[in-house]
Amino acid sequence: MQTSTDEIVVRQVRAGDSNAFGELYEKYKGNVYAYCYRLLQNQSSAEDALQNTFMKAFQSISTLDDATAFKYWLFMIARNEVYTVLRKVRSNGQVKSLDDSDDIWDEQTPFSKAVQTDTVDIIQELLGQLKTEYREVLILREYEQLTYVEIAALTGDTVSSVKSRIFKARKALTKKLKPYFK
16 A cells, blocks of 8 residues: 555545545544554444544545645544543443542552553553543654644643643652552
């Protein structure tokens, strides 16, 4: 498959080449799935969110104003899908609601887990225990390499709020990792 810039491929899709959308799907499906999975922590829900994201992107690609911003736009759709799932789960009483307290951890700690897990598993476990609003900004910054400005626009928060959440998440992760890496 020849690699094209997103702008060229988006133009091809808009011109009626539905096969060109497959190139965008192949390019971004892994990142979008990883983002959805890290936030939802459920394979089936992440797969559903992935499929819904690409279905909605394909159906509404004509509304994309700036074809060079396809990745950003795609992640906005994915974020909306993730939060739709989270709202449904919360309305069923399965997950605590988000709050503005200084405590950014859910109740379960990594100490209840087996001590002999490897570093990646430990970090993934701790990342999964962060409250969603902290986990999301950290994932967007560290895994998706988005700028603070892009994250703020994506989440609807201020840049200072994004920086604050990332700082708190990193600080909390560092504190929780100390017992594993003395």
